Amino acid sequence: MHPAEAAQPAGSQAAQPAGSQAAQPAGSRAAGAARVGAGGTLSARASAPTPAATHRHRATALHPGAWWLWALALGTAATRTTNPLLLALLVTVSAYVVITRRPHTPWSRSYGAFVKLALAVLLIRLLFTTVLGSPIPGTHTLLTLPEVPLPDWAQGIRLGGRVTAEGLTFALYDAMKLATLLICVGAANALANPSRLLKSLPGALYEMGVAVVVALTFAPNLIADVQRLRAARRLRGRPDRGVRGLLQVGLPVLEGALERSVALAAAMDARGYGRTARVPAPVRRTTAALTLGGLLGICAGTYGLLTAAGGTYGIPVLLAGVAAAVGGLWLGGRRTVRTRYRPDRWDARAWLVTASGAAVAALLFLAAARDPAALHPGVVPLVAPALPLWPAAAVLVGLLPAFITPAPEPVSAKEPS
């Protein structure tokens, strides 16, 4: 009998409402069995029987970087067109992949929030166009708002006045572009846990990465705190809504967050966060020199590239700076003793997913250069947008991940409470 199997009955027996008397012999029985199986050391079987689905999931999960590149490429493609049909197709493609491939985790629910944000952007843009008017000359007047006379210094700004169909359509197309970009970022968030992405940072930056991840997980905790404390205000007989309620819980919430971060810092310290290897002094100095010099080089090089005068030295200085900074990071990595547990592998599927996104972006760039009219339907005069065939086919390439990546594990029957 394996200790793994012995552990199961012990756990399940204790989990049932058995008395303290019943659980104790059960625990020691299992313990006895384990002693036989493990032979005194903890060298039990490495490949213990685990539910196949969950096991497979981690091993075959796509590299989070691939998802981000794919989604950002779709977003880039969206910046090349204002054709509402193409943009809608892009959103549909990303939404289909998200729906079929997102894991059942709390962070994957952020997709809905991004969609709402995109809709809000759309509405705000239309509202501004309605109220502030539009530079697009139009002939189809939909309605005329009373115009507010403004003083001289506010020349060029108009409040109210004519609202034309052309102006609204133009604003709609433009806002759809931004909304599509936002939805693509939301797709990346839903498909790949951002903190997993940060795990792929180089060793020297790892500690910083953890700090960022911890900061990220604090936002949801903070929101939960605010909700709890506002609820507690109700228990004191004070209104639990309104701005004043929010302000009054501010201090206790910050206090709680501070306390929690101190507790977390203690826990992290006790678990070995920040252990460093001894590195000879010359290496340390070289690391510092390389990193600082590299950053200076990058700054100088970028400045050179951006100013007209520095065209000659810009690129070499920038390259030298990047090389020095990379060297500094690599040397700095020698100070950390960390290892990585099951790092995500960049495999053929990751290449394919990235390539499918890149292909969409590249093809739309090409189409925008070849046939700008099809990708930017005119608004003056007002015409119905047509779906250009080839760019639409190119966008569909972005569906590839829905077929080559593993399906998420089915949600467990028992929903966590």
Next chain:
Amino acid sequence: MIRFEDVSVTYDGATEPTVRGIDFEVPEGELVLLAGPSGVGKSTVLGAVGGLVPHFTGGTLSGRVTVAGRDTRTHKPRELADVVGTVGQDPLSHFVTDTVEDELAYGMESLGLAPDVMRRRVEETLDLLGLSDLRSRPIATLSGGQQQRVAIGSVLTPHPDVLVLDEPTSALDPAAAEEVLAVLQRLVHDLGTTVLLAEHRLERVIQYADQVVLLPAPGEAPLIGAPADVMAVSPVYPPVVELGRLAGWSPLPLTIRDARRRASGLRDGLADRQIPDRTPPPSAPLPAPPAPRPAPARWRRRGKAQQATSSPAPYAAEVSSLAVRRDRVQALRHVDLTVVPGETVALMGRNGAGKSTLLSALVGLVAPSAGSVRAGDAVPHRTAPRDLVRRVGLVPQEPRDLLYADTVAAECAAADRDADAAPGTCRSLLSELLPGVADDTHPRDLSEGQRLTLALSVVLTARPPLLLLDEPTRGLDYAAKARLAGILRALAAEGHAIVLATHDVELAAELAHRVVLLAEGEVIADGPAADVVVASPSYAPQVAKVLAPRKWLTVAQVREALA
């Protein structure tokens, strides 16, 4: 394995050392229990093992603490991470990553173990703790018992020689606590891990301990010995020991089994005695709360139902076929419950069974998705907070949530204003329940029990006929618990209806007239306390197990019957 040599710790700004003259040794492979009343410095002693005291907390540590031969003066906590694993009181503040598997690996990653070693140990630990079904689950979605097991697992993977646990079972329901303790016992028996743990609920852990280190009072030197010997003189003891002391057994029994073997004489002696009755005394009804004032505009819209009914309600709380959905989870379904004035009802059930949700529904924090809730004559979620506090009061799981002010006096003054009570009402209530708290104390500096009492006074300022308490005994020692039980009993005698959600079977046995068991959001048992708790081995108090088949619940009952 762990050696304390004449250790005393003085925190910055304190005049007296928090602990003094700590001098003991924990041999390898033993499970040692650190016991004592609240505020004697148990957490300080535990923190000193991992080096968090004084490296992280500040303060001065004199004497010497060595763990596996390493002196904590010269080794920082991170340099002890490979020999000491520490799990604090709140497992949630312990987690760095967001899934179970990553959390188990985190400590090993910090230590720089080879990837194949990490992989193997994660698999072993998943099996050892029965977590393999949860391996890819986000930690935030786990139940309390599961989180506690993940926290223990996360410090086990680096194979520490010493495990330090601060109140590992106090937030858990009885079954989950058994689960965690079974794991600890396995570690001690199979792997020779040394375990040092502090726990207030001695009835859960005392039978597993090889040795007990007792801190009898703040600043006093510890008393070390075999559990039975220490329990004979300890100021804190579980009910089974109290029963043993009452019956004059020697050596004292620590387990139900030991006690049952000796109890035949006691059972015979009690055979013809009447079990003291605990039905609610007929009480004068509390003065009816004033009628709701004309509601401000935004409440009027929602307050129609409440204006229609002004006749006094016969029940302090009435819940009928209530269903609540929270975050897409059906938290409660078809719950029926009535509470009459003067009655004390204990809500029990697993972590996540819906106890807190039911209490929240009774104070209007959540709206029912079906069915109805009434607290006295009000519909809680449609009543303005100012009027509701006079009908129902809730002391939340974390009493600190209720306290905003800098000083006790300011808190009491605010409570009087909130409740429209005469100035000084809250303060006099507090002095009555908890004598000797200075006006200028910061609520944060109070002990858990004192803070709970302050929150209780704040809630009672409005004299609500219905009083709700969520998990009131978490972190309380036996003395604070007995004081709380006394207060609640007096309130019930005055005519308050009390509903408490608790995992503490001894408290329920002590106080409750009725016990309601919840499972997966449904009521699975509702009846007189003696009938419900004795029927379930998990929820039976120790005295009931020892003196079965008759339904004695508490030592106090036995004492009264014998007197």
